[in-house]
Amino acid sequence: MGKEDIAKLRAQIKKVQDKKRFEHTLGVTYTAACLAMCYDIDTERAEIAGLLHDCAKCLSNDKKISLCKKQSIEINLTEAKNPFLLHAKAGAYLAEHKYGVRDEDILNAVRYHTTGRPGMSMLEKIVFIADYIEPGRNHSTRLPELRRLAFQNLDKALVEILKDTLRYLRGTDHEIDPMTQKTYDHYNKSLTEISGVQ
Ligand code: DGI
Ligand code: FE
Ligand code: FE
Secondary structure: OOOHHHHHHHHHHHHHOOHHHHHHHHHHHHHHHHHHHHHHOOHHHHHHHHHHOOOOOOOOOHHHHHHHHHHOOOOOOOHHHHHHHHHHHHHHHHHOOOOOOOOHHHHHHOOOOOOOOOOOOOOHHHHHHHHOOOOOOOOOHHHHHHHHHHOOOHHHHHHHHHHHHHHHOOOOOOOOOHHHHHHHHHHHHHHHHHHHHO
16 A cells, blocks of 8 residues: 555545544544654554544444444454444454455554554554544543653553553443453553563
8 A cells, every 4th residue: 555545545534434533533643653653663554554443433333233243243242232342343344345454463453443452563552552642632631641651662651541541441330341451451561570560
């Protein structure tokens, strides 16, 4: 994919998202490209993953569920109760079959952008973090600090964002997807091991 394909993809995504969601998508796209520059990752792949990450967000919950059922995509208990979570898996499916992406790393960045997963690639981390810190976001008092941290230490930023998300979810009646908790535990553990803290 080159610049022309990216422009085409951007026009396609604009058609399937409302104005606010599309603004967010562009914010994630450019933030992911900036993080990619900072960490020496291919910027075009970061842009494509950013453009696609919420491509299934504007489908109704019924559509997300029926798409997953039809394509035999597993729906876990948390997802069954909170179908909005399925926009990540459904998005990865559409990225491949509707938008023609063959790059498994980009597909995984879409698939795991909401919960993360243990063993994320650099691109997956970049999209996960860009989704949280893009300039249009305004959902955490810790954003200025998290934005700075993202460009200094990607893994620390990942752990702090997961910590923030888990704290937010515990303060609501939303159920925590086991994968979100697993991702936090995995990266929190590897950070403390690296820094030698017991
Ligand atoms: O699609 P976006 O709004 O851009 O961002 P997203 O895909 O990261 O979804 C954000 C929401 O997902 C946010 O309100 C927190 C929520 N979330 C993340 N992990 C979990 C979760 N919600 C539930 N119920 N359980 C989780 O484990
Ligand atoms: Fe999302
Ligand atoms: Fe998003």
